[in-house]
Amino acid sequence: MIRVCIIGNSHVAALKHGAESLCKRHPDLQLGFFAARSNKTGGLAVADGVYRPTNDALADQLALTSGGQREIDPTDWDAFLIYGFGGRPQPGDFAKGLSRNFRRDLFAQRLSRSLLPQHLKALRELTDAPVFAALAPLLAQIPDARRNRLLHHREEVALVQSRFCDPYSARLISQPDATTYKDLYTLPKFNTRSVPLENAHADAGSRHDDRDRQHMNSRYGVVWWEHFLPILQAALPQTKQLQSDKTALPLSLRRVLGLQDQIG
């Protein structure tokens, strides 16, 4: 059994949906989602050896997403994933005419104001277990694409790893190559029919607005988990390994993941 605790924001919805088929294939994988919209998990604080909400609304939200748990006890989990922080450039931002050093510093400043540093610090205070982090997905590709980027994703990853994750012995997980376009954007097919966080744990059928370029769909979640699982397993002891059966994936996803040869 591998138990993974996921702390995040609205972007967690894609992982939640993507995990449904994953957990069917891996009954020995237990995922606990502790998510709340935007920066609301900033209301978590270390107390008595657990990561505990400082207000009832957040506790209720965590209970909803986790299936009843109102706080995070680090002894319940083998590994941790902090997911979805580090907001993307907003309309009106532009990268034209900015030096690379400036773009790097601006990106780092934005990230320093996100909840990623808080969660990294708190988790490392509570546990020696592996801690992973992943940024909010790259925006889905848009026509005036050049106006909405600061850095290529590979550069973001190197920067965040060295400035934010290394001090806490955490590892940043890059966005899967199969989901990206020119290392700057998410392919639009991973953005269509994305689901809001509040519906990710119920059967409600609402979707994000078609103009939403930030949130990804369940297909993205599946690809993301397939990308992450080998990294997760490599960080855990030999006694903590999952049975893997990639042929159980739908054909379309096997193609996305580049598994054609293995299934031919």
Place this chain on the structure above:
Amino acid sequence: MNHPAKGAAKTPYSTLPAHAFWRSAVAEGGLDRLSEIWRPKFTVAPTEPIATFGSCFAQAIGPALHRAGLTWQICEKPPRTTPRDLARAYGYGLFSARTGNIYTPTLLLQWLEWALERRVPPTEVWIEGNGLRDPFRPRLEPAPFETEKELFKMRDVTLRALRKSITDARVLVFTLGLTERWIHAARGYEYPLCPGTAAGQFDPTKHHAAPLDFNAALRAMRKALDLMRSLNPELRFILTVSPVPLSATASGAHVLTATMGAKAVLRAVAGQLAETRRDTDYFPSYELITSPVTAGRFFATDHRSVTPAGVDFVMQHFFTGLGLDPVPVALPPAPSRRNRAAASQKEICDEEILSAFRPRR
């Protein structure tokens, strides 16, 4: 000259207003009642774009214009969400484009000739660690540029912004700062700072001091103003002289006399241009900070840095002159070491780097 006594014979001074007499305009009222020190040649409407460039003192002018509701035109901007400290550290929001400090009339002319494509900018770069510095704004960014391509691209961005700021502005405020300058002897171009101080390496065979006298400064300033008018015939100019003394002088003179000499030249140049050009006015920020009536109260303990209260005092007179409602300024008490120790200059003054080269005793 005092007020004429009643019954005295009529002279040209007899009918002059109160502001023409030291006793009534200065001695009796002191700082609190100093008024009409600037009567602008032309009005500036709140909607008219104003560009600002010049020495480090000029960095305070743009933000003050913005706070007062005037249209400070910035043509080189970071993304809207950039924190202010980060923007300033990278030279944004100091002037209308990221030229860095422009201390001399000849340096202004050089930037303009590049921006208006009258001359090709030099390709000289200075190596620093694994990166490269732009010799013409060596401390623009905290770290060096990574490649030559990036350095020149960023300079092109600034040159386009400089050109746009001249094209789009209706008023340009330029603050003259220095007459001492360093040039590349063979190629003739000017550095904003002596090579080897902020960055680069000093080479006595290449780098020569070339101080400006009155005629050279006036000639360069005239050419600069004419060049800007050739691009924008509607543009008007407000010239000021920075009250900030020299950080160091390589002239051989004492830094105090070198400072007063340089400021006298620049003040005379600005005055000459204001008297002879309809498109040019002079605003007395230099006098407001350094004249005997202020008794040095607007300088910090180093007797060089202008305090924020000093900047506010200057800008109050600027806005009053333009007929705008200035924000009232609480005047500081007469100078004492303690009063001035608390104040500090906010501007990014590259020239201060020269102090680091002072021999230690």
